[in-house]
Amino acid sequence: MADYFQEMGWQPLSEGQAPNHLLHFARLFRDYNIFDESLTQSLAPPASKSVVENLPSITINGQGVKCPVCLKEHSEGETVKKMPCNHTFHAECILPWLAKTNSCPLCRFELATDDEDYEAFRKEKIRAKAREADIEILHNSMFS
Amino acid sequence: MANIAAQRIRREFKEVIKSEEVAKCAIKVELLNDSYTELKGEITGPPDTAYEGGTFVLEIKVPETYPFNPPKVRFITKIWHPNISSVTGAICLDILKDQWAAAMTLRTVLLSLQALLSAAEPDDPQDAVVAKQFKENIEMFQMTARHWTNVYAGGPHVNKECDDKIKRLVDMGVEEHQARVALSSYNWDIERATEQLFS
Numbered sequence A: 001m002a003d004y005f006q007e008m009g010w011q012p013l014s015e016g017q018a019p020n021h022l023l024h025f026a027r028l029f030r031d032y033n034i035f036d037e038s039l040t041q042s043l044a045p046p047a048s049k050s051v052v053e054n055l056p057s058i059t060i061n062g063q064g065v066k067c068p069v070c071l072k073e074h075s076e077g078e079t080v081k082k083m084p085c086n087h088t089f090h091a092e093c094i095l096p097w098l099a100k101t102n103s104c105p106l107c108r109f110e111l112a113t114d115d116e117d118y119e120a121f122r123k124e125k126i127r128a129k130a131r132e133a134d135i136e137i138l139h140n141s142m143f144s
Numbered sequence B: 001m002a003n004i005a006a007q008r009i010r011r012e013f014k015e016v017i018k019s020e021e022v023a024k025c026a027i028k029v030e031l032l033n034d035s036y037t038e039l040k041g042e043i044t045g046p047p048d049t050a051y052e053g054g055t056f057v058l059e060i061k062v063p064e065t066y067p068f069n070p071p072k073v074r075f076i077t078k079i080w081h082p083n084i085s086s087v088t089g090a091i092c093l094d095i096l097k098d099q100w101a102a103a104m105t106l107r108t109v110l111l112s113l114q115a116l117l118s119a120a121e122p123d124d125p126q127d128a129v130v131a132k133q134f135k136e137n138i139e140m141f142q143m144t145a146r147h148w149t150n151v152y153a154g155g156p157h158v159n160k161e162c163d164d165k166i167k168r169l170v171d172m173g174v175e176e177h178q179a180r181v182a183l184s185s186y187n188w189d190i191e192r193a194t195e196q197l198f199s
């Protein structure tokens, strides 16, 4: 039984713990191959506080790069925040956005959130994509 | 208005004015007041669609929290489209709601709306009557959308039969737009439209 849970990346409910319905729906949809994008379309939660606090600051070297939020060009020597996707923003431009939702305003690269339900849901989404890809590879190898 | 919103619009304004779409007359933005909170947008109907040849005017309201929240946009020009209310001009488009991102601009909004005219999403409708017609009778939908483009957006004239049916209802004392809505909603069946109008 433990192997089954491990393999699926699930955890058995502990004493007195209620099931996570959102997660169960995600699994249900995945298992029936009807993972619906529209379910994921409500606004994603804010970025995790610790991830935001740890966003590196860099000093601008050179010219011609604009902050995608205010559209002002960064000036030489200015200190800005850098996202993992390498996009750079003024702190006062990116912080209010990440307090609202977890993705890069330019490329939608997603930062981790502090929302457990959302994180579980996102994991299921990635798993569903991987499974789709697996099925396609299997299908192609069978029919080509 | 919050400084960041006004400054942003001012910068964007220059960007849109200089963009190649403006040069091609595909999109246009105009300021309606000095505080940059209200603008008028314009898009042309995409070629090879029922909206071809039409010019569609949009109301754009910029919130204080822009660009952290999307602008509020609706069609002023009446239009027959599954994702746009034929009554209020309200738009169902994800980027104007939960898929907005702070790096999007008025230019990307106008281009997305133009794309929406090329590719309707009837499964996510704003106007249920139009969406139903789109799914059940695409030719009827095309004809109706073309007719609306002709009458309200200055597009080419296409179908005299539509005009004649509207005229018959107008002669019976029905207001012209009301007659057009009733006929459009009932696949140009004049008897059913009349029944609905006089019931």
Ligand SMILES: [Zn+2]
Binding pocket: A067, A068, A069, A070, A071, A072, A089, A090, A093
């Ligand atoms: Zn900025």
Ligand SMILES: [Zn+2]
Binding pocket: A083, A085, A086, A087, A104, A105, A106, A107, A108, A109
């Ligand atoms: Zn990015």
